[in-house]
Structure formats: structure tokens, C-alpha cells
Amino acid sequence: MKRRHFLATTGLSLGLALSVTTAAWAENPVLKIGFVGVTSGPAAAWGISNQRSMETRAAWLNETGGVEIGGTVYDIEIVAFDDQKDPKRAIAGMEKMAQDGVHYVVGPNVDDGAAAVRPVAEQNGIMYFPYAFPKELYTPPASNAILGMVANYQSGPAIYKHLMDNNGVKKVAFVAANESDPLSQRDGGVEAATALGLEVVSDSVTYQVDTTDFTPVLLPVIQSAPDLLVLSGVSPANAPQLIRSARELGYTGLISTETAQDATVLMEGAGDLANGFISVGGASTPELASDAMREFVDRYTKMFGEYNDESNTKVYALEYILETLKANPAAITDVEAFKATMDTFEAPNPFMVGDAKLSYVGTTSFGQKRQVSVPLVVNEFRDGKFETLFVAQVD
Amino acid sequence: MEQILANGLYLGAQYALIALGLTLIFSLMNVLNFAHGQMYVFGGFVTYTVVAQFGLPFIVGLLASAAVLAVLGGLIEKFLFRPVIRRSKREESTMLLAAGIAFFLDAVILLLFGEKQRGVPKIVNGVLNWDMRIIMPYDRILIGVLAITLIVGFILFMQYSRAGRAMRALAQDRMAAQLMGVDVDRYSMIGFALGAMLAGLVGGLLVTITGINLGMGGPTSVKAFLMIMIGGAGVISGAIAGGFILGMMESVGLTLLAAYGDITYLVIFATLMVFLAIRPQGLMGKPWG
Numbered sequence: 001m002k003r004r005h006f007l008a009t010t011g012l013s014l015g016l017a018l019s020v021t022t023a024a025w026a027e028n029p030v031l032k033i034g035f036v037g038v039t040s041g042p043a044a045a046w047g048i049s050n051q052r053s054m055e056t057r058a059a060w061l062n063e064t065g066g067v068e069i070g071g072t073v074y075d076i077e078i079v080a081f082d083d084q085k086d087p088k089r090a091i092a093g094m095e096k097m098a099q100d101g102v103h104y105v106v107g108p109n110v111d112d113g114a115a116a117v118r119p120v121a122e123q124n125g126i127m128y129f130p131y132a133f134p135k136e137l138y139t140p141p142a143s144n145a146i147l148g149m150v151a152n153y154q155s156g157p158a159i160y161k162h163l164m165d166n167n168g169v170k171k172v173a174f175v176a177a178n179e180s181d182p183l184s185q186r187d188g189g190v191e192a193a194t195a196l197g198l199e200v201v202s203d204s205v206t207y208q209v210d211t212t213d214f215t216p217v218l219l220p221v222i223q224s225a226p227d228l229l230v231l232s233g234v235s236p237a238n239a240p241q242l243i244r245s246a247r248e249l250g251y252t253g254l255i256s257t258e259t260a261q262d263a264t265v266l267m268e269g270a271g272d273l274a275n276g277f278i279s280v281g282g283a284s285t286p287e288l289a290s291d292a293m294r295e296f297v298d299r300y301t302k303m304f305g306e307y308n309d310e311s312n313t314k315v316y317a318l319e320y321i322l323e324t325l326k327a328n329p330a331a332i333t334d335v336e337a338f339k340a341t342m343d344t345f346e347a348p349n350p351f352m353v354g355d356a357k358l359s360y361v362g363t364t365s366f367g368q369k370r371q372v373s374v375p376l377v378v379n380e381f382r383d384g385k386f387e388t389l390f391v392a393q394v395d
Numbered sequence: 396m397e398q399i400l401a402n403g404l405y406l407g408a409q410y411a412l413i414a415l416g417l418t419l420i421f422s423l424m425n426v427l428n429f430a431h432g433q434m435y436v437f438g439g440f441v442t443y444t445v446v447a448q449f450g451l452p453f454i455v456g457l458l459a460s461a462a463v464l465a466v467l468g469g470l471i472e473k474f475l476f477r478p479v480i481r482r483s484k485r486e487e488s489t490m491l492l493a494a495g496i497a498f499f500l501d502a503v504i505l506l507l508f509g510e511k512q513r514g515v516p517k518i519v520n521g522v523l524n525w526d527m528r529i530i531m532p533y534d535r536i537l538i539g540v541l542a543i544t545l546i547v548g549f550i551l552f553m554q555y556s557r558a559g560r561a562m563r564a565l566a567q568d569r570m571a572a573q574l575m576g577v578d579v580d581r582y583s584m585i586g587f588a589l590g591a592m593l594a595g596l597v598g599g600l601l602v603t604i605t606g607i608n609l610g611m612g613g614p615t616s617v618k619a620f621l622m623i624m625i626g627g628a629g630v631i632s633g634a635i636a637g638g639f640i641l642g643m644m645e646s647v648g649l650t651l652l653a654a655y656g657d658i659t660y661l662v663i664f665a666t667l668m669v670f671l672a673i674r675p676q677g678l679m680g681k682p683w684g
């Protein structure tokens with residue numbers, strides 16, 4: 001009898017819980033936005049900052065009643081897939097998104113993954129926002145990929161020119177990890193530096209991402225006596241060690257990269273030796289950040305314990321997707337409608353002060369608007385934090 | 396050339412210490428511990444937490460890493476490997492279990508310590524510059540000396556302590572050791588704990604130099620396997636030799652082959668394939684010689 005009573009109570013409780021849960025979900029229809037990127041391994045910081053930015057923003061929007069698109073209010077659900085920086089996994093992730101009926105995906109984070117998912121995205125009507133730089137993803141006939149950040153071939157020349165004009169840099173050396181992204185970024189950097197009239201004194205030295213001692217790697221590079229050492233496509237995990245080794249080998253010149261870095265990681269790994277290190281920052285500075293940006297940082301920190309400066313850029317992709325869908329609600333299920341809207345799309349930028357706008361750019365680099373417009377912020381590391389060196393815009 | 400040798404010796408000392416734990420576990424239990432790299436990472440994060448988060452001295456962090464990993468290793472042996480070895484005669488069961496533990500530890504590390512690269516401040520400042528012939532930061536010299544001291548301490552422990560002798564007996568002939576009164580379960584657990592502790596100690600030592608991140612576990616395991624394949628699986632002297640040989644090959648390759656791109660490991664792997672085809676048991680042969 002007691003057992004029967006227990007079963008009945010349990011059944012009733014479960015039924016009630018399910019109905020309450022269903023009722024809660026049934027309040028608003030759900031709009032699924034995907035993320036396919038790397039959230040494990042050495043480059044995990046890149047993808048995790050993406051995923052957490054999306055989850056923070058989605059939770060914030062849902063908490064304040066959802067997002068109204070075409071007269072319907074939606075709750076936003078983030079569907080995440082860890083591709084482990086493996087192109088095969090990235091394809092599997094994009095196929096999963098297609099099976100789940102997701103039409104808008106943020107990621108992948110690296111070149112080969114972004115290139116690998118292209119056929120799946122195009123065949124299944126998915127727009128995706130890679131953080132990868134191959135131009136062929138964004139130039140016609142490709143049309144489903146939208147670059148989610150500033151590319152190295154856009155930021156590199158700006159940094160080199162600034163350092164030539166302000167620091168008298170004449171000789172430059174490049175060092176890169178032996179992986180597709182850093183190698184292609186190195187080649188792009190060498191091309192840009194040569195075009196600007198810089199002398200490239202070393203560009204053949206590469207390293208394994210799991211290197212534990214960079215002294216032998218950097219020795220021949222430092223011996224070439226560059227004014228500027230470029231760490232092409234360097235991951236946040238490797239940057240402090242490379243900086244530290246270069247300085248310990250007696251290098252006193254400038255060091256820069258075109259990837260985003262993390263101030264805490266630099267401070268812990270290289271300390272004061274990282275002072276003067278130049279990197280591309282998240283697309284915000286204290287002067288540019290609006291109240292909404294500050295609230296985003298606050299919410300992110302409360303949700304996940306620690307903020308990542310890269311999220312200053314990565315907060316944007318979800319915002320662009322939702323605002324474009326608001327501009328043309330038919331695009332919820334029809335990516336061709338999304339593409340048609342992109343050319344004229346413009347909306348207020350909630351994360352910047354003043355009358356900054358969200359809009360698509362990229363015509364100069366890709367021949368069509370396939371890039372989100374975010375400020376190019378170039379930072380200099382100094383005593384544990386980033387200081388803004390200069391801010392520019394890209395088209 | 397002096398710089399290449401110095402780099403090779405430093406790399407070799409840390410590699411040898413990593414390989415020692417792996418080869419100890421293999422020799423005692425015939426287990427290929429694929430989670431060895433994750434244990435190294437875990438040890439690094441423990442030191443990081445104690446030193447950078449709690450503000451305690453580095454030596455406390457190092458001891459905490461050793462203690463936490465020893466306990467973790469002991470528990471893994473007692474509650475996971477021991478039952479599997481008892482119930483399954485197939486060697487791949489323990490291999491699958493080790494791979495599973497590696498994935499599990501990766502997930503635990505992500506949950507506990509996050510995805511970011513972590514590091515602790517330099518424990519010694521300054522750089523040794525011997526007439527531009529050898530440039531070596533003092534902290535690397537210190538870590539290298541500590542690694543060599545630990546290796547020597549480990550050898551002495553295995554040679555002269557009661558537990559060390561019992562473990563050597565176990566490695567030479569498990570059945571004979573049992574018949575001679577060696578408590579197999581107890582010393583297997585101590586051996587596994589010691590192996591895990593060594594991994595944790597290296598992680599703790601290197602967190603001051605290279606930092607630590609979630610993704611370092613897999614590649615570290617691969618390098619450790621490489622070393623024991625060179626030296627001979629299950630042989631302490633082989634692991635040490637393998638570590639120093641790999642460190643020296645890496646140092647020489649990275650300097651002399653730099654102009655040809657990143658082919659150092661390509662050359663190392665090709666050399667290893669030829670070497671193993673000629674001498675599949677590695678340099679030092681069978682367990683404990």
C-alpha cells in the first residue's frame with residue numbers, strides 16, 4: 001500500500017513538474033541559434049568566449065521578455081556543438097544544426113573548420129558567422145558565410161603602418177604555429193609587410209602548439225635582429241610563453257599579433273615582460289562601451305565567474321542575427337531573405353556610445369557585404385591591462 | 396652549440412620526469428595510462444590555484460600537487476583499474492578505461508579550472524648570460540635542477556626503500572613477488588599513486604615556466620609514450636634516457652632545421668619508426684632490465 005502510495009505521489013509530482021515546465025516553455029515560441037566551434041583543447045578559449053557570449057545575451061533577452069520578430073515574441077535558445085577544432089567534427093556539428101532546423105549558426109573558429117562546413121551550410125540553407133579569414137568563404141560565389149570579426153589582412157597592415165610611422169620599424173620577423181590558421185595569417189602578414197616596404201628578416205620559423213620551451217624556437221628568429229616580431233595567429237595559450245622567451249633571450253624590440261588576447265593570461269604567464277605587447281583587442285574600450293556593454297560584461301561575469309576580453313567582439317554575432325531578422329522576419333526560415341536584407345541593413349549599435357550603427361561591411365575585401373562591422377581596436381598591454389593604442393573602422 | 400646542449404638538457408630533464416611516472420605504472424600493472432598527460436595538467440592547475448589564487452608559497456603548491464595527485468592516482472587504481480584488471484583478461488579493457496579517465500579528467504579540469512591558459516609568477520628573476528654562448532633564465536635552471544633532483548630521489552627510493560624493492564619485484568615477476576609475500580594490491584596502488592604524483596609534480600614545476608591549459612594533456616601523453624618507446628617500456632633508466640634523447644633531438648632539430656620549416660618532429664617520428672623497426676623493445680629492453 002505504501003509502495004502504491006509512493007508511486008502515485010511520484011507520478012503526480014512528475015506530471016505536475018512536466019506540465020509546469022511545458023507551460024513555462026510554452027510562453028514564447030523558441031528561436032534556435034546554433035554555435036559550432038572549439039570549446040575544448042588548446043584553442044578552447046576562442047570558442048568558449050563565443051558560446052558564453054551567446055548564452056549570456058540570450059539569457060538576458062529571455063529574462064526581459066524575449067525578442068519580438070514580425071509580431072511574435074521568441075525566447076532564444078543557443079544550440080552549441082564542440083567541433084574540437086576538427087573539420088570532420090565541424091561538418092558533423094553543422095549537419096546537426098540542419099537536422100535541428102537551425103538556420104543561423106555562429107562559428108566555426110578556425111580556417112579549416114569554416115571551409116569544411118561550407119557545402120553543408122549552403123545545401124541546408126544555413127547562414128554562418130565564422131571567426132576565420134579565408135577570403136573565398138566571403139567572396140562570390142560564396143554567400144552564406146559572414147566574417148564575425150576583423151581579419152588579419154585588415155588589421156595587420158594598420159598595425160604595421162602605425163608602428164612604421166610612430167616607432168620607426170623597418171625590419172620585421174614572423175613566427176607561427178604549424179597549423180593552417182597561423183600559417184595563412186603569417187603569409188598574409190608577410191605579404192602586407194612587404195607591400196608596405198618593410199624588410200622581412202625571418203618568416204620560416206614555426207612551432208608545434210604543444211611546445212613547452214620556446215627558447216630553441218625563437219633563437220634563430222631573435223638572431224635575425226628584427227625591430228618587430230609578429231606572432232602570427234598566436235593562441236592565448238602560447239602568447240605569454242613566446243613573449244617571455246623572446247625577452248629572456250634579450251630581444252628588446254616590439255612584439256605584436258593580429259589575434260585577440262587575454263590580459264590576465266598575459267600577466268600570469270609573462271608578467272611585466274609582456275609590457276608593450278600589441279594585439280587586436282575586443283571591439284570595445286572603456287571610451288566606446290555603452291551602459292549595455294557594461295551590463296553585458298557584468299552579466300557574463302556573474303554567469304561564468306570571469307570575463308573574457310574577446311567577448312567584446314563575440315557579443316556581436318547574435319545581435320546581428322536577431323536585428324537582421326527583426327528587419328526582415330521572413331528571414332527566420334529563408335536565408336535568401338536574410339541575404340537580401342544585408343545590403344541595406346542598419347540598426348542602432350547597443351554596445352557602443354553615440355549613434356554607432358550595426359551594419360554589414362566587407363565590400364573592399366570581399367566584393368560584397370559579408371562581414372559584421374565592429375571597431376578595430378588595437379591594444380597595448382601595460383602593467384596587467386590593455387591600453388588602447390588606436391581605433392579604426394574596416395570596410 | 397652550447398645553447399643547443401643547454402636547451403636539450405633542460406628539456407630532457409622535464410621530459411624524463413614526465414616519462415618516469417608513465418613507465419612505472421606500465422611496469423607494475425601493464426597499463427598504458429593514457430590519462431598521464433591529464434594528471435600532469437591537473438597537477439599544474441593545483442599548483443596554480445594554491446600559488447596564484449590562495450597566495451601561498453610555490454613549494455606549498457608543489458607539495459599540494461604531489462599530495463592531490465597521489466591520492467587521485469591511488470583512488471583510480473583501487474576503484475577503477477583493480478576491478479577491471481581482476482575481471483577482464485583483455486589488455487584493451489585497461490586501455491579503454493585509461494582513455495575514458497583521460498576524457499573524464501579533461502571535463503573535470505574544465506569545470507574546476509576553466510578553459511584559459513594559467514600561469515604563476517616567475518619564482519626566480521634574472522637570466523644567465525654566459526658571453527652570449529648560453530642564455531638561460533635562472534628559473535629554468537632551478538626547475539631543471541629540481542627535476543634532476545627528483546629523478547635521483549626517485550631512483551634512490553626504488554633502489555633502497557622497502558616499497559621500492561617490492562615494486563621492482565612486482566615489475567619483474569608479479570606471480571613470484573606474490574608468492575614471496577609481496578602485497579600485490581597494496582604496492583600496485585602505491586605504484587600508481589607514485590606515478591600520478593610524479594605527473595602532478597612535473598605539472599607543478601612547469602606551471603611557472605610554460606603555464607598550463609586544458610589542452611596540454613593529450614600532447615603530453617603522446618610525448619611521454621614517445622620517450623618510453625625510445626628507452627624501452629617499463630624501464631626506469633630507459634624512461635630517463637628516452638626523455639633526454641627526445642629533449643636533445645628537439646633542441647638540435649629546432650635549431651638546425653629551422654630554415655626548413657617545422658620538420659623537427661617529422662624527422663623525430665621518421666627516425667623513431669626506423670629505430671623501432673630495428674629495435675622494437677627500445678634501448679633498454681624489458682622491464683627493470
